[in-house]
Amino acid sequence: MVKVKNLTDKEYLYGHKACPGCGLGTIGRLALKILGERTIVALPASCMSTVTTQYPQMNYSVPSLTMAFAGTGAVLTGMSAGLKAQGVTDVHVLGLAGDGGTADIGLQALSGAVERGDDFIYICYDNEAYMNTGVQRSSLTPIGANTTNSPSGTASYGEKKPKKNLFEIMIAHRIPYAATASSAYPYDFMNKMEKTKSLRGPKFIHIMCPCPTGWGFASDLTVEIGKLAVETGMWYLAEYENGKVKMNVIPKTLKPVEEYLIKQRRFRHLNEDTIKLIREHRDSEWRIIRERWVLSNC
Amino acid sequence: MINKSKSSNLDFLNGDEAVAYGAKLCRPHVIPVYPITPQTIVVERISEFVANKLMDCEYIHVESEHSAMCAAMGASLVGARAFTATSSQGLAYMHEMLHYVSGSRFPIVMMNANRTLAAPWNIFGDQRDSLAQRDTGWIQVYVENGQEALDMIIQAYAIAEDDRVYTPVMVNIDGFVNTHTYELVDIPQQNDVDEFLPPFKSKNAIDFNHPRSFCMTASTEWNMEFRYQQQQAMDNAKKVIEEVDKKFGDKFGRYYGGLVEEYRCADAEVILVGMGSIIGTSRIVVDKMRDMGLKVGLVKLRFYRPFPVEYFKGLSNRVKAMGIIDRDISFGYEGAVASDIKSALASSGFCSKVINFIAGIAGRDITKEYIEEMYNKLFGLTQGHDEKELQFIGLRW
Numbered sequence: 001m002v003k004v005k006n007l008t009d010k011e012y013l014y015g016h017k018a019c020p021g022c023g024l025g026t027i028g029r030l031a032l033k034i035l036g037e038r039t040i041v042a043l044p045a046s047c048m049s050t051v052t053t054q055y056p057q058m059n060y061s062v063p064s065l066t067m068a069f070a071g072t073g074a075v076l077t078g079m080s081a082g083l084k085a086q087g088v089t090d091v092h093v094l095g096l097a098g099d100g101g102t103a104d105i106g107l108q109a110l111s112g113a114v115e116r117g118d119d120f121i122y123i124c125y126d127n128e129a130y131m132n133t134g135v136q137r138s139s140l141t142p143i144g145a146n147t148t149n150s151p152s153g154t155a156s157y158g159e160k161k162p163k164k165n166l167f168e169i170m171i172a173h174r175i176p177y178a179a180t181a182s183s184a185y186p187y188d189f190m191n192k193m194e195k196t197k198s199l200r201g202p203k204f205i206h207i208m209c210p211c212p213t214g215w216g217f218a219s220d221l222t223v224e225i226g227k228l229a230v231e232t233g234m235w236y237l238a239e240y241e242n243g244k245v246k247m248n249v250i251p252k253t254l255k256p257v258e259e260y261l262i263k264q265r266r267f268r269h270l271n272e273d274t275i276k277l278i279r280e281h282r283d284s285e286w287r288i289i290r291e292r293w294v295l296s297n298c
Numbered sequence: 299m300i301n302k303s304k305s306s307n308l309d310f311l312n313g314d315e316a317v318a319y320g321a322k323l324c325r326p327h328v329i330p331v332y333p334i335t336p337q338t339i340v341v342e343r344i345s346e347f348v349a350n351k352l353m354d355c356e357y358i359h360v361e362s363e364h365s366a367m368c369a370a371m372g373a374s375l376v377g378a379r380a381f382t383a384t385s386s387q388g389l390a391y392m393h394e395m396l397h398y399v400s401g402s403r404f405p406i407v408m409m410n411a412n413r414t415l416a417a418p419w420n421i422f423g424d425q426r427d428s429l430a431q432r433d434t435g436w437i438q439v440y441v442e443n444g445q446e447a448l449d450m451i452i453q454a455y456a457i458a459e460d461d462r463v464y465t466p467v468m469v470n471i472d473g474f475v476n477t478h479t480y481e482l483v484d485i486p487q488q489n490d491v492d493e494f495l496p497p498f499k500s501k502n503a504i505d506f507n508h509p510r511s512f513c514m515t516a517s518t519e520w521n522m523e524f525r526y527q528q529q530q531a532m533d534n535a536k537k538v539i540e541e542v543d544k545k546f547g548d549k550f551g552r553y554y555g556g557l558v559e560e561y562r563c564a565d566a567e568v569i570l571v572g573m574g575s576i577i578g579t580s581r582i583v584v585d586k587m588r589d590m591g592l593k594v595g596l597v598k599l600r601f602y603r604p605f606p607v608e609y610f611k612g613l614s615n616r617v618k619a620m621g622i623i624d625r626d627i628s629f630g631y632e633g634a635v636a637s638d639i640k641s642a643l644a645s646s647g648f649c650s651k652v653i654n655f656i657a658g659i660a661g662r663d664i665t666k667e668y669i670e671e672m673y674n675k676l677f678g679l680t681q682g683h684d685e686k687e688l689q690f691i692g693l694r695w
Contacts (some may be wrong), residue, residue: 040507051457053514063504065375066512068398071368074360078330078372078380081356085327085378091506093372109368112361 002190007033016154017051018057021212021219023183023226024048026097027125035121037062039092041077042076044106045069045133046098048125060073070105072097075111076120084119088249092197095122097295099140100130100145102206103166114173114202121196121203124166127211135214139164144278145266147214162281169241170204179239181207184226188248195241198210207234208272225263233282234291245293257282311483313476314339316444317383317409317469320451323491324407325549327378330358331370334388335421336473337411341383350521360640363388367395367406374404375512379455382406385473387425388411393431398591399466400435400528402513403502405458407451411623412574413473414660424625429634430600435528437467437535438602440573444481447471449552452486455495456542456663462534464502472575474627474661486550494549507647526643532604538618539601559598562588566595568676572623572641573599576657576664583669588614595674599635600615607642614646619676625658632688634655651679658692668692 012032018024024047033037041064043049049066052059067075072095078258079093088135102124110122128148130136139148143162146152150159170178177199181189189207196203210225212218229235233254238247257279261267270278311319318340321329333341344509347353356373363384363467370380375627384392389410399406414424428438437457441447447469454467471477504510516524540556549551561577562584563569570580587594595617599606613620622640624633631637636654643649655672658664679685 024694037509040376040504050515053511055511055514055516058385058514060509060511062511063375063506063509064514065372066511066515067371068364068368068394070364071371071395074362074365074368075372075375076371077358077360077365078374079376080372081330081369082373082376082378082380085356085373088376089617105345107364108361115361116359118358118428212338223429293393 002034002187002194008036010037012037012039012061013052013059015057016276017054018047019213019219021222023211023222024051024125024211026183026186027123027207027209028052028187030061030190031094031096031123031193032062034190035094035197038090039094040064040079041068042072042079042093042095042182044072044097044101045132046101047127048096048098050132069101071109072101073109073111073122074107076122077113077116077118080119093120095120097122097124099126099128099131100138101125101141103164111173114170114175114204117201119200119202122205123210124204124206126206127209127214128216131211131214133276140166143281144270145272146269147266157274158266166206167238167240171245175204175240176201177203177239177241179205180235180237181205182226182230182235182237183207184211184223184236185230192239207211214266217263221263228255228260228263231255232257233286234260238293247289247293250294252283254286300356302650304597307487308482309485310480311444312339312478312480313444313447313471314345314411314478314487316448316483317451318343318347319485321381322515323486323488324345324374324379324381324495324498326355326381326454328356328358328380329372329382330360330366330380331374332360332363332366332384332388334363335476336413337383337385337388337409339477339653340404340409349406355681362561363392364395364606367392367399369408371395371399371402371404374406374500375504377498377500379498380406381408381412383409385411386415388429390415390425390457393434393690396431396434396524396640397438401524403464403531404466405455405464405500407446407454407458408466408468409451410468410470411473411477412470418510420660421473424659424661425470425485426626428468430503431468431625432603432634435465437465437468437532438470439600440470440602440674441476442577442598443476443576444479444483445552446554447476448483449546449550449554450484452491452495453546455537457538459498460575461501463531463538465528465531465535490549494546513575536604536606554600555598557601557604558609559600559670561596561598563595563597565593566617567680568619568621569597569617570621570623570669570672571599571635573602573635574625576623578623579666580669583666583673584671587670587673592673592677602635605638610639610642614643618680619651619653620648621653621655621672621676623655623657623664627656652687653679653685654688656688662692664692670686
């Protein structure tokens with residue numbers, strides 16, 4: 001277990017230009033504190049690369065590479081292979097990509113890299129839309145969310161489809177380690193990062209990263225929103241290793257989805273009918289979770 | 299014809315195999331590669347080398363050409379020597395990555411088996427695939443046969459990794475006509491290649507003692523300076539290409555002439571310019587027409603980027619007419635090679651004596667008869683006959 005007093009004082013990511021309240025800075029900082037200075041970071045086109053690698057103001061004190069949108073998985077493969085070919089075994093290669101860069105345009109490269117079993121850590125920070133380009137929907141945008149290209153209107157309740165389940169896609173690859181996490185649960189995240197250090201092969205963490213700008217909430221509510229997502233069952237914390245899924249947090253009763261939705265501008269247009277849609281989707285997801293991963297483990 | 303090196307090792311290889319041997323001799327650390335006809339034999343031979351420990355490298359079965367170039371870039375970032383190979387649709391698919399690699403100055407070498415682009419779908423050769431990558435910032439060389447393909451893979455690393463260049467190199471070899479044609483090829487000795495091409499110590503790679511961000515965002519106030527440096531590197535490459543050609547020739551006994559090679563041009567009245575496998579056929583036609591007393595010459599354009607503009611500027615006052623064979627066309631204008639050459643000739647006023655021949659599209663044969671016909675049209679031009687500036691050769695109607 002990670003103890004805060006043992007965390008390094010060194011900062012490997014600082015001075016970034018992310019929006020106030022963005023969960024991204026926390027994710028990057030904590031991930032690198034766990035992995036340490038012998039880490040190489042690969043960043044596709046995304047919020048993360050935009051706010052950290054603007055020449056000449058570089059924000060990493062570890063080596064980094066900004067990459068094509070679709071290629072994070074493949075560039076991690078190449079780094080890992082290049083290090084191996086030169087006999088270097090003590091370096092972590094870390095990909096930090098957004099939801100669009102992972103679940104949409106980058107899914108093929110990620111799938112290829114995981115299938116090959118290459119040695120890398122991949123963090124998908126999920127702010128549930130293409131935030132860097134101005135809040136357009138991705139396949140990880142939740143049902144009912146208003147985005148700039150899935151707007152609510154007289155004939156639309158916003159995003160029509162629920163989130164793609166990336167965690168289960170990774171499990172389908174029989175990946176050595178996959179987890180979901182949240183920037184609102186830093187210990188949980190750091191412990192998961194710690195696990196990735198000692199495992200060989202591909203490691204994947206899908207971390208929810210609430211976005212004050214795109215979701216529409218005050219910048220001091222990032223942690224509260226992140227916690228509400230888990231408490232209402234709109235997000236969950238889990239990990240997959242040795243062929244089994246473990247739920248890290250199982251709320252006894254899920255809070256009403258309204259408590260989560262009402263605090264965010266992107267859901268403000270919803271009415272009773274559409275909230276019902278969201279509630280039903282959440283309940284159906286949790287039925288699956290309980291059947292597959294909770295009850296079967298008892 | 300083979301110019302044997304000092305300690306020769308002749309084998310009967312097709313062009314793809316020659317490329318595979320060339321890559322093997324360069325000892326790349328990482329080879330991410332995706333199969334596509336007619337490049338597949340390169341993929342297969344290298345995988346056999348690795349499977350039998352004849353080659354020590356990380357051979358990666360990537361899931362696309364885009365990923366092939368991403369992985370090559372990742373490998374180059376950590377200081378590894380990277381090689382890949384592709385063709386046609388694959389090259390088009392990795393187009394984005396070509397810019398990334400050249401812009402971040404990773405000296406990767408790639409073989410491209412020249413094949414046409416769909417649609418209409420076709421697997422046979424022309425040079426539309428690589429010529430469409432003109433502005434990606436890659437050095438492009440076109441080879442005539444398997445021997446030159448093998449030799450140019452080795453030279454490509456020497457050029458790409460030169461401090462003055464640090465620019466990726468694409469070695470283009472005509473699909474099927476070269477990739478699948480068997481010839482006697484001299485495979486250089488490993489120790490000779492090791493002397494010629496020492497282990498790669500990249501100056502553009504990560505260093506944990508001096509962490510840097512690579513391929514970062516460069517804003518408007520800086521971006522143009524990066525581009526200027528790319529142009530400087532290309533200018534430098536012209537000199538480096540000549541130096542490497544000489545160094546290679548001194549070591550292995552084969553000189554290729556650098557940016558261009560002239561064949562029987564000294565007193566030529568009319569010349570044809572071409573790239574790739576067509577040169578071999580054209581040499582035979584030149585010899586035949588020379589035997590008939592006709593003053594014909596041939597220019598083998600080897601490097602398309604950097605483009606030998608100075609050479610072509612100087613050519614206009616030496617000949618009476620010039621034909622440019624393009625195995626491509628930029629729809630709505632003319633062949634890509636012709637545009638560049640005519641641009642170089644513009645100040646000379648010579649362009650009226652130039653015909654652009656579009657030929658050999660999608661693997662259609664460019665026969666000796668066609669080449670002779672081209673020369674005759676050029677003679678016609680010198681005698682005042684009307685000739686269209688742009689002509690399709692071997693067209694059905």
